[in-house]
Amino acid sequence: MLQDEFNDIERNRYEKMLALREAGIEPYPTRVIKTHTTAEAIAAFESAEKAAQAAGESALAEPVKATLAGRLRAIRNMGKLSFAHIEDRDGKVQLLFRLDELGAERLAQFVNDFDLGDYIETSGEMFRTRRGEVTLQVMNFKMIAKALLVLPADKDEVVNGETVRHSTLTDPEIRFRQRYVDLAVNPEVRETFKVRAETVKALRSFLDERSFVEVETPILQPVYGGAAAKPFTTYHNQLKQELFLRISFELYLKRLVVGGIDRVYEIGRDFRNEGVSFKHNPEFTQLEFYMAYADYLTIMELTEQMVSEVAQKVLGTQIIRFDGHEIDLTPPWRRLTIRQGLIEQAGVDINDYPTAEALSAVLKEKGIAHKPDAPRGKLIGLLMEEYLEPTLIQPTFLMDYPRDISPLAKNVPGDPNTVERFEGFIAGVELCNAFTELNDPIEQQNRFIEMGRAYASDDEERHPLDEDFVRALAYGMPPTGGFGMGVDRLVMFLTGNHNIREVILFPHLRSTREEDEETKTDTK
RNA sequence: GGUCCUGUAGCUCAAUUGGCAGAGCAAGCGCCUCUUAAGCGUUAGGUUUUCGGUUCGAGUCCGAACAGGAUCACCA
Structure with missing residues (x-):
């Protein structure tokens, strides 16, 4: 009591x-x-x-x-x-x-x-x-x-017009577990979440103005997909059915494009059963949109417009400060192919190493640890992380990804190893991910099977084959550009917070003994 | 999951080589009719996260557990 x-x-x-x-x-x-x-x-x-x-x-x-x-x-x-x-x-x-x-x-x-x-x-x-x-x-x-x-003692002193706070609540454990106390005593925290609300509103109106239809798709899914992540599992008692919490919206939203909702978006929660870090929470808010009769070049333009407009609306400026950098979100953003970026930053032309074996030798030489059986795309990813991504401070679209780590994206015409995919980077951190969507059902089916084979050694990362999704594509999906962005990440950039927990009201923390005992008595 | 760091009053923090556990704010009481980190005086407040060990003696040293943080791994 x-x-x-x-x-x-x-x-x-x-x-x-x-x-x-x-x-x-x-x-x-x-x-x-x-x-x-x-x-x-x-x-x-x-x-x-x-x-x-x-x-x-x-x-x-x-x-x-x-x-x-x-x-x-x-x-x-x-x-x-x-x-x-x-x-x-x-x-x-x-x-x-x-x-x-x-x-x-x-x-x-x-x-x-x-x-x-x-x-x-x-x-x-x-x-x-x-x-x-x-x-x-x-x-x-x-x-x-x-x-x-x-409430924790806190006092504001006004010195030369600046408000100085004295010994307010700072313990992250109380701040996140009892967020109501944090909000009650730290006005800047309330401000962060106002900015978050404004950001989501601005994203919505940007898309609404362009005739995108907002939808809601299942969170409980019999087959998960659309990303390479480990899902949470749950169980429906009466149906005696194992279900997964979604790891992305992608496959459902593309079904809707097949159905004729040719501009569609969803803002909602994704769940990934993986490690937590300053940029990862097990549940996070994602924006995905799909635009028919478009490709990744169209999506790039839309992305830089959207992010800069949202910043202008919410902050009144397109210049943000993050991690000690002054970042200008004004379009156009820099466009850089992975190949060109790696030539510049790592001194490696990936086209000179067409096989995983050849590239593996390069990584070994550079002292980058990797699994011996890793596919070529993964190795390129490791090179990017090591040499390229940290250099992408100003907004940059990193484009043209290896095919074998992008099973839902369409090939660059004439290049069997590369797909039309880009990720947007700010301050060295990934903000969004987009591609020209693969709409060839047979090719898509083969890619699923390929992925299944590539990850056969590691069951948890296996990409399950979603047969119904393949069937949907077989009815015909127009050429489509797709986009996904972590809304929490965007809010981090806009509010200058370096930890995702600062922009999530109730971030996930390990349960306390108190909570464990409550659960026990509840189930008795 | 690995490594490192942290856990002391409601909050923010001290505590020398292992030797009486302290301050500011918050709280109680008294004074105060323009204060604003109000002020002055005074009082109380502690299982030093938990369990165990070493020692005449542990907040301090050792081990374990719990929680948090950083970092690495994982993560399109």
Whole structure:
């Protein structure tokens, strides 16, 4: 029980709450009145002030009355006078409780009943203090929600117009497990998630404006595919069926293109049963879109337009700062083939090494560890990671990928080893992945079979053959360009966060013993 | 999964060679009618993550577990 674990401070608050109720004051009342947000109240007062000034009056024509509601974030009791700040979605406003105005009994009620973190409804008149801060002179107030637990201490100091925070919550474990506390005390975290919401909205409207149709496809799938990743498995009890959580939307979205929804997109969650890192969370948000009568060159143009427009809308600029770099998202982005990039950065022309064996020798020479039976494409991937990707700071489309690691992409005409695929890189990190979609059903079937053979030694990475997807292609899919992007990654770039957990509200953490025990008792 | 680092009051952090576990904020009490990291005085607050070991004595050394972080591996 919550009460059993209270410390002295929390017990004191709990008892205050009970005492209020005893005295006939409900600490969690049902209704609340709020005429202005904090920012609206300040704006209303300032415009009244301006109007008075324009009329040459020293006093307002009539007082600006407001009823505000919010969380108490600072209290400064001064005996016969109390200052406080409340916070709501718009910001903060100062309250002034005066003995003259309220009387000794009411003032004492504020001082005694209220603690930092409590929610208060308060009404009065706006005025400006001698130090110049727009403030609510409190005439009435009431508790609207008592906080029993104590928020971490944090104080803002304004130094030369800059807000400096003092010893606020930084422990990542509490910040992510109890994100509500993090959000409550760290306004910049709230800001990050506002940017995230705006980003998703801007992506949607970009695609909507171009006649893309937003759809939702199955998360629980009998056959997974569209990426080379290990899936989570689950089980439908009544159907006695093993199911997979999707690792991509690709195969379902292309079925929809076959069905005639020739511009289609989905924003949703993918699940990959792999290691976690600063850029990987087991569930992450993906945007995929498919555009018929287009190829990867069309998609490249659309991508640079989309990302730069989203940045402009959300941040008001196309210049972002990330990892100490100033990055310019303005189109056009640099286009670089993998072959050319590797010639420049690694001094290797992959065309000189047409077999995995030949390339393997090059990697050995350069001291890059790899599995002896790795396909040629994987070896090229290792070279890219080592020499090429870290150099791609400004937005770059890295294009023309090895065929054997891209089973869903169409060949570059006349080049059997290379497919029309690109990945967008910013600050050395992959942002998106796109290709000219393979629409030849027989070729697609062969590629699945090839992949199955290539990964036969490692069951978990095996690409399952999705027969229904092949059948769909056999009904005819127009030439199509497809695109996938990690939305979390984009938000990382736009907000300057280096860890994906900073842009996911509830990132995955190992369960605690407490949670394990709760699960046990639940199933009893 | 490997390697390295970290875990001390509600929060942020100290603690000398192994020798009485401390500060600021937050909290309680007192004073204070324009404060804003309010101020002054005062009081309380600890299973040093957990379990075990070494030692006269462990926050500190050793082992294990748990959690977090960094990095590598994995990851189109």
